[in-house]
Amino acid sequence: MKYKLSKYAKFHNVHDVIVLYNSYLARAFQVNECVYQDLNEANKRGYIYIDENNRISGVDELIESEILVPFDHDDEQVDRLAMNKFISEHRTTHDKIGLIRELQIVLTDRCNLNCVYCSAGSNDSCRSSTLKYARIIEFMLEHLQLLENSRDADRRIVIRYFGGEPLLCKEALLDSIEYIDAQYQKKHIKRKYIINTNGVLLDRRLIENLGKYNVQVNVSMDGMDDYTNSLRLSKEGRTVFKEVENTINLLAESGIDYGVICVLNKINMEYSRELVDYWVSTLQLKQVFVERMVFSSEKDIENIHDYVESLLDIYYYGNSVGLTVLGQWAKMFRLFNGKNMKLLTCGAYGKIASLRPDGFITSCQIISQPKFATIIDYINSSYYHDSIKSQYRLEYCENCHIEGICAGSCRAEFESTYRNRLCMFNNELFRQILMHKCEPVLS
Numbered sequence: 001m002k003y004k005l006s007k008y009a010k011f012h013n014v015h016d017v018i019v020l021y022n023s024y025l026a027r028a029f030q031v032n033e034c035v036y037q038d039l040n041e042a043n044k045r046g047y048i049y050i051d052e053n054n055r056i057s058g059v060d061e062l063i064e065s066e067i068l069v070p071f072d073h074d075d076e077q078v079d080r081l082a083m084n085k086f087i088s089e090h091r092t093t094h095d096k097i098g099l100i101r102e103l104q105i106v107l108t109d110r111c112n113l114n115c116v117y118c119s120a121g122s123n124d125s126c127r128s129s130t131l132k133y134a135r136i137i138e139f140m141l142e143h144l145q146l147l148e149n150s151r152d153a154d155r156r157i158v159i160r161y162f163g164g165e166p167l168l169c170k171e172a173l174l175d176s177i178e179y180i181d182a183q184y185q186k187k188h189i190k191r192k193y194i195i196n197t198n199g200v201l202l203d204r205r206l207i208e209n210l211g212k213y214n215v216q217v218n219v220s221m222d223g224m225d226d227y228t229n230s231l232r233l234s235k236e237g238r239t240v241f242k243e244v245e246n247t248i249n250l251l252a253e254s255g256i257d258y259g260v261i262c263v264l265n266k267i268n269m270e271y272s273r274e275l276v277d278y279w280v281s282t283l284q285l286k287q288v289f290v291e292r293m294v295f296s297s298e299k300d301i302e303n304i305h306d307y308v309e310s311l312l313d314i315y316y317y318g319n320s321v322g323l324t325v326l327g328q329w330a331k332m333f334r335l336f337n338g339k340n341m342k343l344l345t346c347g348a349y350g351k352i353a354s355l356r357p358d359g360f361i362t363s364c365q366i367i368s369q370p371k372f373a374t375i376i377d378y379i380n381s382s383y384y385h386d387s388i389k390s391q392y393r394l395e396y397c398e399n400c401h402i403e404g405i406c407a408g409s410c411r412a413e414f415e416s417t418y419r420n421r422l423c424m425f426n427n428e429l430f431r432q433i434l435m436h437k438c439e440p441v442l443s
């Protein structure tokens with residue numbers, strides 16, 4: 001049968017290892033020189049015959065991953081049809097409310113700390129920036145009712161509490177969990193509650209109360225001492241490292257599900273191995289969330305090679321000592337390790353409904369526009385429709401050589417003026433993953 005290379009097939013040569021991948025479906029293979037020559041010639045000629053007499057090594061996988069496609073395959077038409085199918089399957093009717101897998105509740109935009117890289121700490125206007133309990137319940141119940149009326153919705157939900165600092169609103173937090181949990185239980189809806197906190201206001205009693213509802217508590221901590229944690233400061237300008245460390249020890253003793261979130265920044269990136277050792281030996285963590293910094297200035301991207309190297313060092317070294325390193329950026333590894341995986345865009349493209357401190361709904365806690373009064377307004381809007389369409393394909397990324405492997409990562413940054421810097425990071429990450437991990441990840 002006559003085949004050709006898909007327009008998404010790309011070669012990447014890394015230290016004499018040739019990697020062939022489908023940039024759209026995020027499937028990658030290491031190929032030998034012979035296969036490379038065969039495919040290169042096929043590319044120049046425009047076709048290759050594959051039959052019993054002419055089989056190249058790994059051809060089944062290349063066909064299955066659509067690196068090789070039938071000669072009459074019309075990329076444009078196939079794309080169009082697939083996108084129309086995707087959109088019609090995800091049409092935003094009430095029946096599709098199950099597409100929203102996560103409710104975010106941003107209890108307040110106030111914070112008790114004043115971290116250098118965050119704007120929340122400077123916001124002290126409590127009247128306009130703290131959610132009312134009644135609004136939280138209204139939001140949760142609206143979603144629950146839509147879910148109930150839905151015929152085919154997946155009956156599970158993640159509820160994530162954010163701030164500012166969500167524990168400044170302990171009562172609203174605990175009362176809303178208590179209230180909604182009883183409702184979910186009656187309706188047999190599986191749920192997971194997650195809180196992201198700076199950890200300063202947590203005490204034994206609160207941990208006990210959260211434990212009753214299996215709440216996962218994620219605590220932000222960027223270092224292993226005052227210096228490496230020096231961007232996280234109290235209002236008075238002192239670091240809160242010891243207080244947060246004590247909280248993490250309390251969480252460990254309590255048996256509650258908890259995690260540590262570390263933003264890799266210009267200070268702590270120099271200490272990647274020490275950080276891992278601290279997490280494993282002192283805090284006895286099994287997993288950690290490492291988030292990358294936001295590249296908001298040109299300077300942030302200047303040493304992007306070193307930055308990515310530190311990130312990967314944490315990943316690989318962590319793995320070697322039994323630490324699982326999670327983070328939005330780490331999805332690229334999963335794509336290379338998994339079979340038949342395609343990375344869809346981040347949750348803000350239609351999978352999240354986020355309730356803001358002013359009572360309005362947005363697509364993610366850090367995306368402030370457009371705002372909607374109700375969930376139904378949100379999912380019936382053209383904005384939501386376009387978000388769903390983007391889950392299939394981000395127009396801007398079309399024909400990028402890592403489209404499908406990267407998929408824009410964070411929507412907020414992708415739509416900001418920082419996009420080029422984000423793309424530089426994504427490209428460097430991709431390049432270094434290939435360089436580091438050619439043998440085991442690519443087969």
Ligand code: SF4
Binds near residue numbers: 396403406414
């Ligand atoms: S976000 Fe940037 S790097 Fe990533 S696929 Fe899109 S264009 Fe490429």
Ligand code: SF4
Binds near residue numbers: 328346348364412
């Ligand atoms: S926009 Fe960024 S912060 Fe929001 S859900 Fe997407 S990745 Fe997360």
